[in-house]
Amino acid sequence: MQIPSLASSEKGPIGVFDSGYGGLTILSSLVRYLPGHDFIYLGDNARAPYGPRSFETVYAYTREAVRWFFAQGCHLVILACNTASAKALRNIQQQDLPLWAPDRRVLGVIRPTAEVIGAFTKSGDVGILATDGTVRSESYPLEIRKFFPKVRVWQQACPIWVPLIETGEYLDPSADSFIRKYPDALLSRCPDIDTILLACTHFPLLADRIRRFLPSGVRVIEQGAIVAESLRDYLDRHPEMRQRISGADSGVGSRTFYTTDRADIFDREAARFYPGVISSAHIRLSSETGW
Ligand code: DGL
Numbered sequence: 001m002q003i004p005s006l007a008s009s010e011k012g013p014i015g016v017f018d019s020g021y022g023g024l025t026i027l028s029s030l031v032r033y034l035p036g037h038d039f040i041y042l043g044d045n046a047r048a049p050y051g052p053r054s055f056e057t058v059y060a061y062t063r064e065a066v067r068w069f070f071a072q073g074c075h076l077v078i079l080a081c082n083t084a085s086a087k088a089l090r091n092i093q094q095q096d097l098p099l100w101a102p103d104r105r106v107l108g109v110i111r112p113t114a115e116v117i118g119a120f121t122k123s124g125d126v127g128i129l130a131t132d133g134t135v136r137s138e139s140y141p142l143e144i145r146k147f148f149p150k151v152r153v154w155q156q157a158c159p160i161w162v163p164l165i166e167t168g169e170y171l172d173p174s175a176d177s178f179i180r181k182y183p184d185a186l187l188s189r190c191p192d193i194d195t196i197l198l199a200c201t202h203f204p205l206l207a208d209r210i211r212r213f214l215p216s217g218v219r220v221i222e223q224g225a226i227v228a229e230s231l232r233d234y235l236d237r238h239p240e241m242r243q244r245i246s247g248a249d250s251g252v253g254s255r256t257f258y259t260t261d262r263a264d265i266f267d268r269e270a271a272r273f274y275p276g277v278i279s280s281a282h283i284r285l286s287s288e289t290g291w
Pocket residue numbers: 018019020022023048049050051052080081082083084131134162199200201202
């Protein structure tokens with residue numbers, strides 16, 4: 001399948017994708033680290049959550065999103081979703097990109113996190129809190145082993161958390177028992193864990209509440225700054241990509257938001273995930289759309 005070629009002089013925004021609102025926590029860091037670049041965000045809210053869905057479904061949905069981003073002129077797309085990074089990224093990078101657009105890039109959030117997470121732990125025991133899909137993919141243990149072969153990785157799926165966050169129910173004090181159950185489960189399996197990674201882009205909304213339930217020596221790591229620093233480093237090492245991204249080197253670039261569900265609901269709910277006013281537009285994703 002061929003996409004219309006964009007002349008290399010045609011710059012485009014950086015695409016940022018998530019199943020719903022969670023990727024906005026990554027976008028918040030990206031715009032802080034790379035303020036001059038233009039960004040375009042898409043939340044596939046109509047089909048979220050991705051966590052319980054099959055490999056095939058997450059791959060198909062994410063492919064559609066990437067094609068849509070390319071049709072908007074993006075040369076670089078960040079899958080700001082651990083589940084999509086775990087289940088779709090490798091196939092998109094290895095099978096689809098060479099056919100669709102060999103000079104464009106799709107990057108995920110798992111590898112940049114795996115590259116640094118081992119540096120946070122003294123005990124060598126790291127806990128991973130993620131969606132069921134990310135846990136089952138085994139992506140974190142596999143990737144972390146490449147960079148920190150001695151680190152022991154303990155995974156815990158947190159199936160209640162994404163619905164709890166998306167509905168706003170986590171704000172109620174009665175949600176405490178649902179919030180503490182997963183970190184408690186991790187620590188009961190390995191009391192030596194001193195580093196817990198929030199390996200789902202929705203989970204930073206729970207970070208302060210989680211910290212309250214943990215022993216003082218346990219650090220909770222969020223991915224936003226890690227991913228943003230890694231992207232800044234990537235663009236420093238790839239000036240040919242940096243020059244294909246629209247925006248200004250100084251000043252503030254544009255931020256544009258799209259959702260596959262209702263824009264008014266997205267604008268209201270997104271405020272919990274992203275500082276700043278959002279005025280999104282609705283789009284439809286399907287295998288027919290894109291280009
Ligand atoms: N935000 C996504 C992630 O980082 C998961 C949310 C979902 O299940 O759709 O994995």
